[in-house]
Amino acid sequence: MTARKIxxxxxxxxxxxxxxxxxxxxxxxxxxxxxxxxxxxxVPLVIGISYAFQSVNLLRPIETGWTGFDNxxxxxxxxxxWLALTNTFWWTAGSITFQFFLGLxxxxxxxxxxxxxxxxQALVFLPWAVPTFLSALTWAWLFxxxxxxxxxxxxxxxxxxxxxxxLGDPNLAMWGPITANVWFGIPFFAITLLAAxxxxxxxxxxxxxxxxxxAWQMFTKITLPFLAPxxxxxxxxxxxxxxxxxxxxxxxxGGGPANSTQILSTxxxxxxxxxxxxxxxxAIAVALLGLLxxxxxxxxxxxxKLVKI
Amino acid sequence: MARxxxxxxxxxxxxxxxxxxxxxEIEDGEFIVLVGPSGCGKSTLLRMIAGLEPITEGEFRVxxxxxxxxxxxxxxxxxxxxxxxxxxxxDVARNMGFSLEIRKAPSQERADKVRDAAKTLGLTxxxxxxxxxxxxxxxxxxxxxxxxxRDPSAFLFDEPLSNLDAALRVEMRLExxxxxxxxxxxxxYVTHDQVEALTLADRxxxxxxxxxxxxxxxxxxxxxxxxxFVAQFIGSPTMNILEVEPTDKGVLLKDGTVIGIxxxxxxxxxxxxxxxxxxxxxxxxxxxxxxxKAELVEHLGSDTNIHAHVPSIGQVLVRQHGHFPLxxxxxxxxxxxxxxxxxxxxxxxxxxxxxxxx
Ligand SMILES: Nc1ncnc2c1ncn2[C@@H]1O[C@H](COP(=O)(O)OP(=O)(O)OP(=O)(O)O)[C@@H](O)[C@H]1O
Ligand SMILES: [Mg+2]
Numbered sequence: 001m002t003a004r005k006i007x008x009x010x011x012x013x014x015x016x017x018x019x020x021x022x023x024x025x026x027x028x029x030x031x032x033x034x035x036x037x038x039x040x041x042x043v044p045l046v047i048g049i050s051y052a053f054q055s056v057n058l059l060r061p062i063e064t065g066w067t068g069f070d071n072x073x074x075x076x077x078x079x080x081x082w083l084a085l086t087n088t089f090w091w092t093a094g095s096i097t098f099q100f101f102l103g104l105x106x107x108x109x110x111x112x113x114x115x116x117x118x119x120x121q122a123l124v125f126l127p128w129a130v131p132t133f134l135s136a137l138t139w140a141w142l143f144x145x146x147x148x149x150x151x152x153x154x155x156x157x158x159x160x161x162x163x164x165x166x167l168g169d170p171n172l173a174m175w176g177p178i179t180a181n182v183w184f185g186i187p188f189f190a191i192t193l194l195a196a197x198x199x200x201x202x203x204x205x206x207x208x209x210x211x212x213x214x215a216w217q218m219f220t221k222i223t224l225p226f227l228a229p230x231x232x233x234x235x236x237x238x239x240x241x242x243x244x245x246x247x248x249x250x251x252x253x254g255g256g257p258a259n260s261t262q263i264l265s266t267x268x269x270x271x272x273x274x275x276x277x278x279x280x281x282x283a284i285a286v287a288l289l290g291l292l293x294x295x296x297x298x299x300x301x302x303x304x305k306l307v308k309i
Numbered sequence: 310m311a312r313x314x315x316x317x318x319x320x321x322x323x324x325x326x327x328x329x330x331x332x333x334e335i336e337d338g339e340f341i342v343l344v345g346p347s348g349c350g351k352s353t354l355l356r357m358i359a360g361l362e363p364i365t366e367g368e369f370r371v372x373x374x375x376x377x378x379x380x381x382x383x384x385x386x387x388x389x390x391x392x393x394x395x396x397x398x399x400d401v402a403r404n405m406g407f408s409l410e411i412r413k414a415p416s417q418e419r420a421d422k423v424r425d426a427a428k429t430l431g432l433t434x435x436x437x438x439x440x441x442x443x444x445x446x447x448x449x450x451x452x453x454x455x456x457x458x459r460d461p462s463a464f465l466f467d468e469p470l471s472n473l474d475a476a477l478r479v480e481m482r483l484e485x486x487x488x489x490x491x492x493x494x495x496x497x498y499v500t501h502d503q504v505e506a507l508t509l510a511d512r513x514x515x516x517x518x519x520x521x522x523x524x525x526x527x528x529x530x531x532x533x534x535x536x537x538f539v540a541q542f543i544g545s546p547t548m549n550i551l552e553v554e555p556t557d558k559g560v561l562l563k564d565g566t567v568i569g570i571x572x573x574x575x576x577x578x579x580x581x582x583x584x585x586x587x588x589x590x591x592x593x594x595x596x597x598x599x600x601x602k603a604e605l606v607e608h609l610g611s612d613t614n615i616h617a618h619v620p621s622i623g624q625v626l627v628r629q630h631g632h633f634p635l636x637x638x639x640x641x642x643x644x645x646x647x648x649x650x651x652x653x654x655x656x657x658x659x660x661x662x663x664x665x666x667x
Binding site: 201 | 381
C-alpha cells in the first residue's frame with residue numbers, strides 16, 4: 001500500500017482509482033457482524049431446509065441421500081399432517097383471539113386511574129414470569145377432576161354435564177392448552193397495548209368530547225386508529241410464536257388423545273425426536289415456515305393499507 | 310344561544326388554588342374577551358366552562374340551568390384549544406368535519422360546511438393533508454375550522470390566532486367578528502393581543518393570579534381602570550406610575566411639584582399617580598409640571614415615543630402624535646393632561662379624586 005496525502009475535510013478522498021476500495025470498505029467493517037449472523041442464523045436455516053429434500057432417518061442410516069420432493073409428496077398424502085395443520089389453525093386462532101381481546105380489555109382497564117393500580121399492574125404481569133412447563137403442569141392439574149377444581153366448577157355452571165377431564169376428550173381437549181395459553185399470553189398484549197394507549201395524547205379525547213363523541217365513538221375513532229400499528233405488529237409476532245409454541249401442548253396432552261391436540265410443531269417434534277426422521281420433520285417445518293411467511297406478508301400489506309399515522 | 314353565569318367559581322389542583330371568587334354573567338350573544346398575564350388561569354376558566362376540568366366550588370349555569378356536572382359533549386360548546394389538539398390520523402377535511410361525522414350529519418351537508426369553513430380560513434388547497442404536513446399557523450386555522458363548522462350554543466376560543474403572521478391575524482380577526490355578527494352566538498375568547506381584545510370585545514375580563522380584576526367595555530378599562538394592575542395591563546405602551554404623597558392641596562410629586570385637586574374635592578390618600586404616555590405632552594418650559602432629559606427617542610412614524618429621565622421622579626414615557634423633532638439628550642418639559650390622570654390607593658385600588666389646577 002502506498003502512502004497517501006492526508007486530506008483535509010471537505011476535499012473528496014475518493015479518486016476514481018480508489019473507487020472499488022470505497023465500495024468494499026463498509027463491508028469490511030460490517031463483516032464481523034455479518035459473519036456472526038450467517039453462522040448462528042443462516043447456516044442452521046439452510047441446513048435445516050436442505051434436510052427437507054433428503055432422507056435423514058437415524059433408524060435407517062443407510063438410506064441417507066437426496067430425495068428431491070419425496071418428503072413433500074408424502075406430506076401431501078399424510079392424513080396426520082392435515083389434521084395437525086387444522087389443529088394448528090384452531091390452536092393459534094383460538095389462543096390469539098382470546099389473548100388479544102382480554103389483553104386489550106385489561107390494558108384499557110389499567111389505563112384508567114384507580115386505587116392500588118401499581119400493585120394490580122405488577123400482579124397482571126406475573127403469568128409472564130412463570131416458566132411454561134410449570135404453568136402447563138399446573139393447568140393440567142387444574143383440569144384433573146380428582147385434584148383440580150375446574151371440572152367441578154364447569155359442571156356446576158352447566159357447561160359440562162358432569163365433572164370429567166376435558167383433556168381426555170378428543171372434542172374438547174384443545175380447550176385445555178388454549179386456556180393455559182390465554183392465561184399465559186394476556187400479559188404480553190396488556191403490556192404492549194398499555195404502552196401504546198399511554199402514548200395517545202389526552203387532549204385528543206378532550207377535543208373529541210367537545211366535538212360530541214360518545215365513549216364508544218372515541219374508542220373506535222381515536223383509540224383504535226392509534227393502536228392499529230401496535231396491534232398489527234403484536235398480533236403478527238404472537239401468531240408466529242403461538243403457531244410454533246409446543247411446550248404447553250406437549251406437557252398437558254402430548255398431542256393426544258387420538259392426535260386431537262397434535263399441532264404442526266408437536267408433530268415436528270415427535271417426528272424428529274421420537275421417530276428420528278429428521279428429513280420428514282424438516283419438510284413439515286418448511287411447510288409451516290412457508291405458511292407463516294405468507295401470513296406475515298398479508299398482515300404487513302394490510303397494515304400499510306390501514307395505518308395512517 | 311346561551312346566557313352563561315359563573316357564580317363564586319373556585320378551582321384547586323390538589324392543594325394548589327389557581328382560581329377563586331370568579332363571578333361573571335355573560336349575556337346571550339355577547340363577545341367576552343379574557344385577558345391576563347401568562348398563568349393567570351384563562352385556559353383553566355375556559356376548560357371549566359367547556360366541562361373538561363371539574364369545578365371545585367361555585368355554580369356554573371347556562372340559561373339558568375346548573376351545568377357543573379354535565380358532560381362536555383352535552384354542553385354544546387365548540388372550543389379551539391390553545392394546543393390545537395388536531396386528530397393526527399385524520400386529514401384536514403375530516404378534522405374539521407369530525408363533529409358533524411359524530412352527529413351523523415348527511416355527507417353532503419358535511420362536505421358543504423367543511424368547504425365553506427376551509428374557504429373562510431384559506432385552507433381550500435390543504436383539505437386532503439394530514440396535520441403533520443401543515444405549518445403551525447395552518448394547524449391553528451384547522452383548529453379554528455373545527456369549531457366554526459358547528460352551530461353551538463357558545464364558542465370558546467383559546468388564543469386562536471397566536472401563531473399567525475400579522476396580516477393573516479388581522480384577516481382572521483375580521484372573520485371572527487363577521488362570524489359573531491352572523492351567528493350572534495355567545496363567544497368567550499382568550500388572547501394576549503391587546504388590539505384583538507379591544508377591537509373584538511363587547512366586554513373584557515381582566516384576570517390576574519386567578520382572580521377577576523375588572524370586567525368592562527374596552528373603553529371602560531382604558532378610561533377607568535379599577536386598579537393599578539388593570540391600568541398597567543391595558544394600553545400599550547404601559548401607563549406611567551409616579552409615586553406621590555397626598556397633601557392638603559393635592560398631591561406632591563417626588564421632585565416637589567404640587568398638583569392640586571379640583572376645588573371642593575376631598576383630600577386624597579393616594580400613593581400612586583398613573584398617567585398614560587399619550588396623556589403626557591412636551592410643552593414650553595413655563596407650562597410644564599416637570600422637566601427632564603430625553604434618554605431615548607423612538608420614531609415610529611405615526612407616533613414618537615420619548616423615554617425621559619426626570620430627576621428624583623425617574624423614567625417617564627411620553628408619546629407624541631406624529632413625528633416629533635427631538636434627539637437623545639435634549640431637555641424635555643412635560644405636562645400632564647390632568648383630567649386623564651388616575652390616582653391609586655396604597656392597596657392599588659382606584660381613587661375617584663379629580664385633579665385640577667386648584
Ligand atoms: N394540572 C395542574 N396542576 C397544578 N397546577 C396547574 C395545573 N394546570 C394548570 N395549573 C396552573 O394553573 C394556572 C393557570 O393555568 P392556565 O393554563 O389556565 O394559564 P393561562 O392563563 O391559560 O396561561 P397562558 O396565557 O400561558 O396560556 C397556572 O399557574 C398553572 O401552573
Ligand atoms: Mg392558556
